[in-house]
Amino acid sequence: MKHFFLPFEKHEDFSYTPETILRLSAFEKYKLSFHPERPKYLDYLDIFDNVEECCNNDDHGACLIQTHRAMLETPKGSLEVMLIGQQSAPTSSFEELTELMQDYGLAMQWNQGMPTPASYQRALQAIGLAEKENRLIITMIDTPGADPTEEAEAGGIAWKIGKCMQALAETPVPTISVILNRGCSGGAIALSGCDRVLAMEHATYLVISPEACSSILFRTRAKADHAAEISRISAGDALEQGIVDTLVSEPEGPAHRFPAAAKQSLKTALAKEAMALSSIPSDKIFSARTERWRTIGQWNEIAEKDFARFEKNVSRCLANPSGYQFIKRHKGCRNPVDGKRIYDPVYFPALADNNNVCPDCGFRYTRLSARDYIHLVLDRHSFCEHPDTRHLVDRDILDFPEYQAKLEKARLATGMASAFITGDGTVSGHDVVFCATDFGFLGGSFCMATGEKIWRAAEIALDRRCPMILQAAGGGARMHEGCSSMVSIPKVHVALSRVERASLPVITVITDPTLGGVAIGIGSRGIQLFEYKAGNIGFSGKRVIEQYTGKKTSPDFQTTSWLKELGHAKHIVKPENLRQKIAGIIENGHPEHKP
Numbered sequence: 001m002k003h004f005f006l007p008f009e010k011h012e013d014f015s016y017t018p019e020t021i022l023r024l025s026a027f028e029k030y031k032l033s034f035h036p037e038r039p040k041y042l043d044y045l046d047i048f049d050n051v052e053e054c055c056n057n058d059d060h061g062a063c064l065i066q067t068h069r070a071m072l073e074t075p076k077g078s079l080e081v082m083l084i085g086q087q088s089a090p091t092s093s094f095e096e097l098t099e100l101m102q103d104y105g106l107a108m109q110w111n112q113g114m115p116t117p118a119s120y121q122r123a124l125q126a127i128g129l130a131e132k133e134n135r136l137i138i139t140m141i142d143t144p145g146a147d148p149t150e151e152a153e154a155g156g157i158a159w160k161i162g163k164c165m166q167a168l169a170e171t172p173v174p175t176i177s178v179i180l181n182r183g184c185s186g187g188a189i190a191l192s193g194c195d196r197v198l199a200m201e202h203a204t205y206l207v208i209s210p211e212a213c214s215s216i217l218f219r220t221r222a223k224a225d226h227a228a229e230i231s232r233i234s235a236g237d238a239l240e241q242g243i244v245d246t247l248v249s250e251p252e253g254p255a256h257r258f259p260a261a262a263k264q265s266l267k268t269a270l271a272k273e274a275m276a277l278s279s280i281p282s283d284k285i286f287s288a289r290t291e292r293w294r295t296i297g298q299w300n301e302i303a304e305k306d307f308a309r310f311e312k313n314v315s316r317c318l319a320n321p322s323g324y325q326f327i328k329r330h331k332g333c334r335n336p337v338d339g340k341r342i343y344d345p346v347y348f349p350a351l352a353d354n355n356n357v358c359p360d361c362g363f364r365y366t367r368l369s370a371r372d373y374i375h376l377v378l379d380r381h382s383f384c385e386h387p388d389t390r391h392l393v394d395r396d397i398l399d400f401p402e403y404q405a406k407l408e409k410a411r412l413a414t415g416m417a418s419a420f421i422t423g424d425g426t427v428s429g430h431d432v433v434f435c436a437t438d439f440g441f442l443g444g445s446f447c448m449a450t451g452e453k454i455w456r457a458a459e460i461a462l463d464r465r466c467p468m469i470l471q472a473a474g475g476g477a478r479m480h481e482g483c484s485s486m487v488s489i490p491k492v493h494v495a496l497s498r499v500e501r502a503s504l505p506v507i508t509v510i511t512d513p514t515l516g517g518v519a520i521g522i523g524s525r526g527i528q529l530f531e532y533k534a535g536n537i538g539f540s541g542k543r544v545i546e547q548y549t550g551k552k553t554s555p556d557f558q559t560t561s562w563l564k565e566l567g568h569a570k571h572i573v574k575p576e577n578l579r580q581k582i583a584g585i586i587e588n589g590h591p592e593h594k595p
Contacts, residue, residue: 002095004036016253021202026210027225029234033204034144034182037256039263040092041066041085041140041180047267048072048083055125061116061147063087063109065191067126069135074271079278082130084123084191085140088113088181092256114147115187117155120164123191127167134282136274137168137175139191144209146187148540148548150557156568158515158539161190162493162524168193169493170501172285174277176270179203179235179244185486186477186520186539193490195289196273197243199235200262201250205243206233207486207517208479216479217401231482232398241397242296243487246273290498293491294455297448297484301391302417312415316369316440318356321348333361336555355533355575362535362559364512368575369414370421370436373471377509377578378425378434385423386460389453393418397448400480410441419474420450422457424464428583433461435522437473439513444474446517447481451488454522458495467505467586468496472523475541476516489521496525507582509573510534515541527585529578530569535559537569 008014008028024032045051048070055067068083089110091097101107123139130137146157168175168191175194183192183205192205199205210228211221218227238244248262248269255262280288321327326345333342342360351358356365368376374383396403411417419441425434435457437444454470461468477486496506506526513536514523520539536542538558545553556562563569573581 001093002098004094006031006035016257021254025225026228026233029202030182030204030210030228032202032254034088034142035254035256036089036097037092037094038181039255039259040089040142041087043092043259044085044140044180044263044266045070045083047263047270048081049078051083054129055122057118057122059118059121060109061111062118062122064111064113064115064143065119065123067122069133072136072138072270072274074275076275079274080133080135081274082126082133082135082137083140084126084137086115086142086191088142088144111147113142113144115143115190116147116152117157117160120157120160120190123164124160124167127164127171130173131171134173136173136278137171137194138270138274139175139177139194141177141179141183141188141192142181143184143187144182145185146190146539148545150545150549150553153538153540153545153558154566156566158519159524159568161186161520161539164190165193165490165493165520166497166525169289169490169497170286172282174274174280174285176273176277178248178266178270179205179238182206184209186516189486189489190520193487193493195277195285195292196245198246198248198266198269198273199238199244200248200255200266201235202254203235204233205235205238205483206231207477207483213479230398230400231479233483238483241482241484242298243484286501290494293494296491297451297488298395298397299449299452300393300395302393304391307417310411310415311417313371314369314413314415314440315372315375316366317372318348318352318366320352325349327351330358330363330365333358333363336361355531357533357535362555364535367439367473367512369440370416370438370471373436373509373511374425374434376575377469377471377582378427378432379429379579382426383423383434384425385421386457388456388460389422390417392449392453394447394449394478394481396480397484398480398482403480406442406480414438414440416441418449418453419444419447420453422453422460424460427469427579427586430583430586431464431466432586433457433464433466433468435468435470437471437518439473442478444518445476445478445485446474446489446521447478447485448488451491454492455495458499461499461504462502465502465504467507468499469507469509469582470522470526471509471511472514472518473511474515474518475513476518486517489517492521493525496522500526505585507585509578510537512536513541515539528569528571529581530560530563530572532572532574533560537563
């Protein structure tokens with residue numbers, strides 16, 4: 001039989017002993033985690049009984065997440081389970097794979113292992129079916145990430161991923177997730193926010209690929225090995241960081257060479273975890289889930305005296321020119337029709353009415369600060385920062401290069417301790433808990449401190465019995481904190497579900513940009529108000545998509561008008577009207593708010 005060998009597997013002195021694998025570089029271990037012959041989801045069906053496929057459809061990408069009813073044998077008897085597995089390729093047989101992938105249509109169907117909106121829709125259907133039939137849910141993770149194409153964005157992939165996390169946060173049945181091979185980015189976190197998270201011994205769990213991390217950090221992909229090392233992406237690292245509960249041994253060696261032993265090991269681990277979870281009364285599942293996620297994440301605290309070094313009220317509103325009502329046009333403005341440069345000044349009132357977006361080329365002149373949004377949404381002088389979240393700041397758990405220096409620079413630039421601020425306030429006299437993001441603080445990227453701040457803000461909203469309003473902005477999860485930043489996203493879903501279960505409104509103001517981890521987290525929740533003329537809203541960013549596909553995106557891609565046309569943005573609000581709109585929702589209710 002034809003086999004595939006990674007370069008290091010071809011060395012004469014290489015064996016599959018623990019000592020030999022320990023000597024591999026971090027990047028080589030990463031490559032090992034998605035060796036094409038490692039067992040995939042369908043291979044692991046052998047450890048279950050009475051397996052029956054369900055929720056299948058022919059939509060593009062539906063095969064990348066497969067779903068089955070099954071029975072799991074435990075020492076205390078059989079349990080009914082729902083299996084939701086990411087299947088990254090049609091087979092783990094390299095010989096069969098090389099033959100199958102010569103069929104262009106089949107290769108396109110498997111989409112490089114990247115789930116599409118249809119994939120996550122299938123998962124949602126399976127979660128709903130599991131609830132109806134009272135089946136314990138087991139998700140199996142194996143993906144390089146979600147589909148980074150314009151077609152996926154048009155299909156609302158960010159919102160589908162967010163709905164999967166919300167469904168797992170709220171389901172009344174127990175949930176277990178297993179990182180089988182490579183669990184990368186939002187494509188993985190969509191289904192791994194469960195009551196228990198297991199990982200195969202040689203799996204990896206990561207927020208961004210080492211190649212992409214190297215490209216951002218070192219401006220070259222050639223240092224991917226170093227990026228893998230500092231990002232700490234192995235399953236063992238995830239166990240040490242507290243984002244994986246159990247490491248499943250591959251007792252005889254890596255699963256692609258010893259699949260039978262790996263399967264038996266996983267069966268034993270699943271039986272143990274499933275038996276423990278199934279003993280929890282159904283009316284206690286959510287409270288047990290809440291207690292688990294309460295402890296997820298790491299952060300630091302700073303003393304009150306340290307705020308004097310950086311704290312200030314920063315506004316990024318454009319100054320209204322006195323007298324002469326024109327301002328200098330931004331550099332590089334071009335006519336979208338003929339591509340010619342435009343040099344004439346911009347009429348300021350028209351620019352302000354267009355929410356600071358150039359009417360000719362779509363360039364955004366400024367992105368407002370967190371303090372600006374506090375001023376726009378809340379009654380004058382009503383905001384009071386929460387003492388319980390004020391001192392929480394980002395923690396450098398990986399000793400990531402230059403992270404501390406970047407944090408200090410961001411504090412001085414924004415006047416904030418971290419990218420996220422929470423507090424009490426009023427909207428037209430109504431008490432609210434308000435949370436704002438500052439894009440100027442490391443791009444507003446989602447991190448562990450943000451997850452904890454939202455958790456505590458949600459508890460304050462519950463204590464005060466008042467609505468919770470969140471202003472979303474950011475380019476994704478923060479790579480400087482590794483996978484731990486991404487794992488805080490399901491924590492946020494549990495927090496916001498607690499608020500909604502108490503019949504309190506959650507209102508999200510989606511601003512420019514809201515991408516990746518921010519979009520699939522708070523951006524996908526509650527009553528969504530999209531800021532007028534906002535852009536860069538979705539899962540994958542425009543540059544990533546254009547680099548991957550090799551073609552330009554649509555001229556209005558990921559703008560609120562584009563999203564509205566596709567049915568993803570129902571409510572678009574000008575910044576100056578946000579307070580009035582939110583007050584109306586609080587006073588009159590909202591058809592989308594279901595207690």
